[in-house]
Amino acid sequence: MFKRVLQALVVLSLTSGAAVADPNFWKHEWPETDFSNTSVKHWGEILSGGPPKDGIPAISDPQFIRASKERGIGPTEPVVTVEITGAEPRAYPIRYLTWHEIVNDTVGNVPVAVTFCPLCNSAITFDRRVKGQVLTFGVSGKLRHSDMVMYDRETQSWWQQAVGQGIVGQMNGVKLTALPTWMESWAQFKERHPDGLVMAEPAFPRRYGANPYVSYDSSQRPFLYNGEMPPHDIPALERVVRVGDRAWPMTRLADIGLVREAGVEIEWQAGQASALDSATIARGRDVGSIRVRDAQGRDLPHDVMFAFAFHAFWPDGQWMLGN
Known part of the structure; x- marks a missing residue:
């Protein structure tokens, strides 16, 4: 639909x-x-x-x-x-x-x-x-x-x-x-912070927990996008980890679990559902969670975005393909 x-x-x-x-x-x-x-x-x-x-x-x-x-x-x-x-x-x-x-x-x-x-x-x-x-x-x-x-x-x-x-x-x-x-799974957050704070459900008439973009991240093309597709035969809606103007494909990270290069450490861990897959977010397929740290172990700003968006906003960015 x-x-x-x-x-x-x-x-x-x-x-x-x-x-x-x-x-x-x-x-x-x-x-x-x-x-x-x-x-x-x-x-x-x-x-x-x-x-x-x-x-x-x-x-x-x-x-x-x-x-x-x-x-x-x-x-x-x-x-x-x-x-x-x-x-x-x-x-x-x-x-x-x-x-x-x-x-x-x-x-x-x-x-x-x-x-x-x-x-x-x-x-x-x-x-x-x-x-x-x-x-x-x-x-x-x-x-x-x-x-x-x-x-x-x-x-x-x-x-x-x-x-x-x-x-x-x-x-x-x-x-x-x-x-x-x-971004990480709710279970991963709770394991580290069992008495931490979580945002309560807002007082709006919304179907919270439902995904209005069913199967979106399995689509061939993104919504309302007319720009170039990513290079290197990377699917438009593959997730990539962006740190500055570099992007690491999530599939590569999932295969090896831990990458140390370009001055950063990126760790992949299973257990997080895609919010853009199943009609119910909790039933989405496992896409994994990412932590990005510097050489001293400090968390770094980053984003887990679709490949087409990285290419659109960083057309001269570096693709970290590991080969």
Whole structure:
């Protein structure tokens, strides 16, 4: 069913996108956004993902419960783990981020935005402090190279989620600081932090735990993407671990378990379900969990994203193929 809906949306968006890929069309919805200040060279790259501005509601006041009290999350379900010195560890379940995509929170003294773009499988946590102010992020409803375009409520600037950089408005060219967080299974988080904190179910009428993108990561082509496919015969929707401008294919990591090269250590561990496979996230096939550390054993910022997205945003990036 999802594939048929996906195909219809692609046709609709591509046939109408060229006509409306113009800031003059968007100004009625974004009157405070400075479209003259932009790094976007071709407005046709930006398409509507379907929902309007805030049609996917970001969360800005998340509630938490103790991990030991949580009963509804399956053991293999993915969570984004945020561990900041001086604060209790927190888990942000993908079962919620699938439907909200952004959670604005404060962990210890650090204001963070925990983000997840299902269409790119990209889960990155950013520091929300920019130029002396704390920004609050929302979902614009726009996609660029199939990746979520975020916006901040303070300046109404647009931001590219996969790269954490402003692309339209006052914050054009400004980079967000990515934090060293990671995706792992709920069981893996609980094993290390049995009394840690986990985000409680938001008070929205959503089918939490369901995957609205059934079999998406088995598709041949990504949603609303017209760019080049990855090189080296790597499937467009294969997961890769991105560290800076380098990408390690997940299949390689799963085969050998541990890689030490280019100054980083990447460890693969079985036990995490794909959030983009089965109709129920907890039943998704095992795609494994990743930890990325430097030579001193410190966690590093990274992303586990689809190969097409890495190629789109890092066209000159290095593919770590091990041969």
